[in-house]
Amino acid sequence: MLGKSLLIALWAGIAGIDLFNGLFHIHRPVFTGMIVGLILGDMKTGLITGATLELIWMGAVPLAGAQPPNVVIGGIVGTAFAILTKQDPKVAVGIAVPFAVAVQGAITLIFTAFSPVMHKADEYAKNTDIKGIERINYLGMLILFIFYAIIAFLPVYFGAEAAESVVAKMPEWLIGGLEVAGGIMPAIGFAMLLKIMYKKEYMAFLIIGFVLVAYFELPILGVALLGLAISLYDYYSNKIKGKGSHRKEARTNGI
Amino acid sequence: MESNYTYKDPSTNNVITKKDLNKMTWRSLFLQASFNYERMQAGGWLYGLLPGLKKIHKNKEDLSNSMNMHMEFFNTHPFLVTFIMGIVIAMEERKEEPDTIRAVKVATMGPLGGIGDAICWLTLLPIASGIGASMAIKGNIAGPFIFLIIFNAIHFVLRFGLMNYGYSTGVSAVKQLGEQTKAFSRAASIVGLTVVGALVASYISLGTPVVITAGGADIKLQAEVLDQIMPKLLPALYTFWMYKLLKKDYSPIVLILLTVVIGIVGRLLTIL
Numbered sequence: 001m002l003g004k005s006l007l008i009a010l011w012a013g014i015a016g017i018d019l020f021n022g023l024f025h026i027h028r029p030v031f032t033g034m035i036v037g038l039i040l041g042d043m044k045t046g047l048i049t050g051a052t053l054e055l056i057w058m059g060a061v062p063l064a065g066a067q068p069p070n071v072v073i074g075g076i077v078g079t080a081f082a083i084l085t086k087q088d089p090k091v092a093v094g095i096a097v098p099f100a101v102a103v104q105g106a107i108t109l110i111f112t113a114f115s116p117v118m119h120k121a122d123e124y125a126k127n128t129d130i131k132g133i134e135r136i137n138y139l140g141m142l143i144l145f146i147f148y149a150i151i152a153f154l155p156v157y158f159g160a161e162a163a164e165s166v167v168a169k170m171p172e173w174l175i176g177g178l179e180v181a182g183g184i185m186p187a188i189g190f191a192m193l194l195k196i197m198y199k200k201e202y203m204a205f206l207i208i209g210f211v212l213v214a215y216f217e218l219p220i221l222g223v224a225l226l227g228l229a230i231s232l233y234d235y236y237s238n239k240i241k242g243k244g245s246h247r248k249e250a251r252t253n254g255i
Numbered sequence: 256m257e258s259n260y261t262y263k264d265p266s267t268n269n270v271i272t273k274k275d276l277n278k279m280t281w282r283s284l285f286l287q288a289s290f291n292y293e294r295m296q297a298g299g300w301l302y303g304l305l306p307g308l309k310k311i312h313k314n315k316e317d318l319s320n321s322m323n324m325h326m327e328f329f330n331t332h333p334f335l336v337t338f339i340m341g342i343v344i345a346m347e348e349r350k351e352e353p354d355t356i357r358a359v360k361v362a363t364m365g366p367l368g369g370i371g372d373a374i375c376w377l378t379l380l381p382i383a384s385g386i387g388a389s390m391a392i393k394g395n396i397a398g399p400f401i402f403l404i405i406f407n408a409i410h411f412v413l414r415f416g417l418m419n420y421g422y423s424t425g426v427s428a429v430k431q432l433g434e435q436t437k438a439f440s441r442a443a444s445i446v447g448l449t450v451v452g453a454l455v456a457s458y459i460s461l462g463t464p465v466v467i468t469a470g471g472a473d474i475k476l477q478a479e480v481l482d483q484i485m486p487k488l489l490p491a492l493y494t495f496w497m498y499k500l501l502k503k504d505y506s507p508i509v510l511i512l513l514t515v516v517i518g519i520v521g522r523l524l525t526i527l
Contacts, residue, residue: 020287021299023333025380025406030387031399044394051392054384112515115293115508118326121301125322128315130305133322137302140289173523180527181518183460184493185292188510189328190455191497192293193361196327198498202448209452214487220369220453224362227449231442238438 001157007039008080009153015072016148017141029053029075036079049082049089050075056093070107074100076152081160095160098167103151105178110147111185114140205230260353264314267349271307271422278306279340280418286333292514293507295330303336307344324353331364332371337414339363341421342428349429355436358443365450379409459490465526 015027025031033050037043057071078096082089117136124132155163198206205227212218212226282303289298304325312318331339339360346356387402432439465476474480481488497510521527 020290020333022284023410025383025403025410028384028402030384030391030402034391034396034399043396047391047394047396047398051388051390051398054388054391058381058384108515111291112511114289114291115511117289118291118294118298119508121289121294121298122323122326125301125326126319128318128322130309133298133301133305137285137288137298140291140298141285173519177519177522177527178515179518180461180522181515184490184514184518185511186330186458187455187461187490187494188292188497188507188514189295189330190451190459190494191501191510192328192507193451194494194498195501197358197361197444197447197451199444202444205445205448206452209449209454210456210487210491211452213453213456214485214491218453220450220457221366223453224366224446224450227362227446230449231445234445235438235442 004039005153005157008036008076008156009149011035011039012072012076012152013145013149015076016144019070019072020144021141027072027075029057029071029079032072032075033079036076037083040080040083042083045083045089046079049079049092052089053078053093053096056097068104069097069100070103071100072148073103073151077155077163080152080156081163084156085160095164099155099163101179102167102170102175104182105175106147106151108178108182108185110143111182114143260320262314262350263316264312265350269348270310271344271348273419275307275310276341276344276418276422277415279303279344280337280415282306283333283337283340283414283418286336292511294326294328296333296336297326297329300329300336300340301325303340304344304347308347311344311347311350320353321347324357327357329360329364330368332368332375334375334410334413335367335371335417337418338367338421341418341423342425345422345425346429348426351429351432352436352440355440355443358440358447361447362443362450365454374413375410379406383409455490455494456487459487459493461489461493461527463489463526 011032015032018024018027029050029052031050033046033048033053034043035046037046037050040046053075057068057074074096077099078092081087081095082092085092117139121133121136123129124136194206208230209223209227212223213220218226282305285302286296286299288302290296291298301322308318308321308325312321342359342363343356346359383402383406386405387398387400389398390401391398462477463481467474467476485491500510501507518527
């Protein structure tokens with residue numbers, strides 16, 4: 001069982017990288033189910049369970065950056081449980097989904113913990129250390145590989161019951177809290193953009209963009225087109241007024 | 256931040272070849288390699304552009320300045336990103352002002368994110384995986400492979416096609432710009448800030464499940480109070496608060512940790 005668990009861990013590491021990088025989509029349950037079936041010697045159950053999990057995760061895609069329950073671990077661990085416990089695929093799903101939700105919480109922590117590394121990247125960028133930038137990216141993928149490999153190895157090696165009891169012991173406030181934090185996190189990125197780009201003369205457009213989505217629920221492309229319309233109007237009316245020389249920009253340097 | 260950077264070496268030569276574009280397209284597969292909450296895809300974005308930047312900026316200081324700018328926050332759809340890469344490389348090649356390049360990045364990343372979600376996650380993936388899964392569920396081993404073939408055929412056509420299209424669009428656009436880069440920078444900033452406003456309202460999920468019981472009546476704080484004042488009030492306030500803290504020189508890492516604590520404590524108190 002150790003050998004098989006290790007093979008599954010290896011596959012989970014590769015699939016975990018593919019979820020974010022490469023994106024060949026070998027991480028989808030329809031494919032991982034088959035591989036897990038191959039490793040555990042029951043291809044048919046692997047295919048069927050993988051396909052069942054695929055349908056469950058069909059709508060669970062990273063829309064607008066919000067991460068759904070982890071599809072890699074859900075697919076791999078779910079299929080492994082179905083084969084090892086000889087359960088109906090639907091029962092395996094019942095164990096796989098809460099497990100996948102917990103894993104997604106842990107990934108929030110990884111993305112948080114990796115943030116300080118960006119300051120090292122700034123330093124490399126400043127010194128034009130191209131190798132340094134590349135190393136940081138390879139390191140990120142290595143961390144993902146190790147994380148997924150361990151997370152897939154443990155429940156397969158120690159069994160479905162042990163996995164279930166661990167998930168049940170995890171406090172809801174921790175997993176739920178990490179999920180809430182993950183939802184808020186983009187605000188920090190937008191604030192950083194504003195710190196760089198914002199000038200008083202642009203406040204109007206920031207408000208317009210916000211209102212169009214908050215009140216009118218326009219999709220982003222629609223808002224961008226309206227922004228484009230405004231900027232075209234602005235551009236040509238300045239051109240007519242200035243005839244070649246553009247009016248001086250008020251560079252409020254609060255940036 | 257360096258606004259109005261003047262290039263030490265302002266010479267503009269056409270150094271980017273089709274081969275360079277293809278190389279950068281392959282490297283775009285690692286867009287999210289160093290994903291994190293502070294800069295999101297910035298590290299992988301720079302990783303993808305490096306072969307081009309290295310060729311364009313022979314002056315070390317120019318390259319350093321460009322690399323620093325590309326380490327700033329960036330997030331878009333991981334397939335359609337090559338379109339922005341193509342435009343940006345064309346602008347870098349023409350030594351456009353960093354402010355202008357940044358504005359173009361920000362103006363395009365949001366809309367492309369939305370379009371990419373619609374094309375890739377809501378159309379391509381369900382179709383391809385639906386076909387594959389419907390075969391696999393009957394125990395047919397061809398299912399998983401059919402899924403991969405359909406999905407990746409379109410995936411890679413998009414990736415390579417958009418890189419070339421983005422580059423040629425960028426080249427012809429910057430040619431027309433000529434001396435008007437300042438006006439163009441302003442125009443791109445207007446679109447960029449409009450998009451940031453839209454992103455704040457659409458990509459941050461923050462609401463409260465609190466129900467206030469007053470005299471036998473249940474009042475849902477989010478739906479019946481906050482949304483009545485202004486929809487997306489909390490995301491707007493939170494972004495504004497983060498902005499204020501950044502201006503007070505708080506590190507983004509502190510803000511990220513603060514957000515994690517707020518999430519957990521908020522859930523513990525059942526107010527988030």
